[in-house]
Amino acid sequence: MGQLFSDTSKDEDSGDLETSFIAYFKKIKTENKIIPQETIRLIELHLKKGNIQGAHSVISDALKNVDKVPINIAVTGESGAGKSSFINALRGVGHEEEDAAEVGVTETTKERTPYKHPKIKNMTLWDLPGIGTTKFPPKDYLEKVEFQEYDLFIIVSATRFTKHELELAKAIRFMKKNYYLVRTKVDIDLDNEKKSKPRTFDREKILQKIKSYYVNTFNQNNMEAPEIFLISSSHLSDYDFPVLMDTLIKDLPVQKRHNFMLSLPNITEAAIDRKQKSMQQNIWLEAFKGGILATVPVVGIIRDDVEKLKEKLNHYRDLFGVDDESLEFMAKASQVPVERLKEIIKSPYLLDTKNEETLGEMFLKCLEKFASANGGLLATGLYFRKTFYMHLLFLDTVTDDAKVLLRETLKN
Known part of the structure; x- marks a missing residue:
């Protein structure tokens, strides 16, 4: 597992960073990108020149714009x-x-x-x-x-x-x-x-x-x-x-698509999937931005991390309509007992662990799963913060929950 992280310098890694960035956005259709193409090109240019701080600054501004525009x-x-x-x-x-x-x-x-x-x-x-x-x-x-x-x-x-x-x-x-x-x-x-x-x-x-x-x-x-x-x-x-x-x-406009997609009601599984893909981009950019400035070793999950993870999990549950308030509204509208809705979802219980060691094990499993699924994502020298993989796990789980709830309420 530790071999996925490199100790090479940022200058030596800049080429790999550029390759990883280009490869990621090449897979995304133009109409689904949440930042403008000219912004993507500017980030690539900074990475090509080894200007890590410049790339970090452009990504930060782009993400702020997405959130606030x-x-x-x-x-x-x-x-x-x-x-x-x-x-x-x-x-x-x-x-x-x-x-x-x-x-x-x-x-x-x-x-x-x-x-x-x-x-x-x-x-x-x-x-x-x-x-x-x-x-x-x-x-x-x-x-x-x-x-x-x-x-x-x-x-x-x-x-x-x-x-x-x-x-x-x-x-x-x-x-x-x-x-x-x-x-x-x-x-x-x-x-x-x-x-x-x-x-x-x-x-x-x-x-x-x-x-x-x-x-x-x-x-x-x-x-x-x-x-x-x-x-x-x-x-x-x-x-x-x-x-x-x-x-x-x-x-x-491109920078307004992300939040508009997240605003849409969960009326079909395709709509839920589209939300997930948009949120994946946001998570990836946040991780890339944080990761290019510092190597974060694989260590245990500390207490501060747990609180931040809880906040992030609740944020995703809220966006995907699987939070407690949404469940109450859904139960009333579909005449399904709220207890039944809570029984069939998993996200509220993701962090119900008794000790920090268990959370650390969960993180390592996430890391292994996503590094494997992405063809050795970290082997390129691209440093993601350890919580990135947990965020993807949260996103996958709330996406599944949203689909399960949609099927359950449609039956009624």
């Missing part, structure tokens, strides 16, 4: 279109919770209202007043709601696309902002159609008819139709919600 998403639409329900669904918040967006059959939004994501503090969803409820033309409306602050606009519709919304879409495009058309309540449309025409009911034909209506409306007004997403805020895994999330991730 604001994400602002504007949601607008006609009264009763389901804006508030959509915002609550994106935030993973129930309608009756204290900080939920107010849901009602009449227009409840008179001014733009910010709703912070409960777990991703730099992400804000803005509930904008429907343009049909204001006295402003589209251009003045956009200026009044501070259009320049938003990364993108989501126009929510539930029935027909009005002249006001068409003009708003045209104004948003003119101002070179991305916008997306979300058609809500499609589950209600399907239910109504099934009740009224049970023998001729055709789910796919009805959904295509809804989409065609919007496409034709844009074409008739000499406008290029945007991509249209059919969703139900009550059943997020159905219809186009997962596709919408993938589209937003792709269109957001």
Whole structure:
């Protein structure tokens, strides 16, 4: 095990560091990277020149930017279109919770209202007043709601696309902002159609008819139709919600993708896997940043490490929705006893050990597992802090827990 760590100098290791860094990011698709390509190239350049301190500084700044850069998403639409329900669904918040967006059959939004994501503090969803409820033309409306602050606009519709919304879409495009058309309540449309025409009911034909209506409306007004997403805020895994999330991730600036991905509800196993891959990058960069400045020998886990590990484990549980508060919410929503949910997950008990020696053994097993899985990761001279492997173990475990909980709640 000890042979995985080298005693060579940092100057001698700089080539291996560069090779390891390039090899790692070469495996990641461009649309999944959490730091910009130009930042990656700058880090590679510093490593190539043996400028370890310079590489460390660039990685530190990039990670700070990922954590702090604001994400602002504007949601607008006609009264009763389901804006508030959509915002609550994106935030993973129930309608009756204290900080939920107010849901009602009449227009409840008179001014733009910010709703912070409960777990991703730099992400804000803005509930904008429907343009049909204001006295402003589209251009003045956009200026009044501070259009320049938003990364993108989501126009929510539930029935027909009005002249006001068409003009708003045209104004948003003119101002070179991305916008997306979300058609809500499609589950209600399907239910109504099934009740009224049970023998001729055709789910796919009805959904295509809804989409065609919007496409034709844009074409008739000499406008290029945007991509249209059919969703139900009550059943997020159905219809186009997962596709919408993938589209937003792709269109957001690179440095905003990571936290946006972490903000998404666990509606499918694919969504959970995507969160995991993004978090793996974050962990890897943190470890690389810490590791290139100092060799950390394989030693026992000390008490300070235990407390830091507990904090990190709780952080991952919170991000992946397997913390105690999330379990209570999940139990209530799915009508599954919370005791049952706690029985089928493992992450809360990962650090339930009786002595430090046991934790040290756990660390060594993690080290052996990940060094083997990555083809001798440390043999390159790339020094990772010992807790890196524990963080990966935590991440794998909370990912598995999130999937187990998803399957359990879907059964009900």
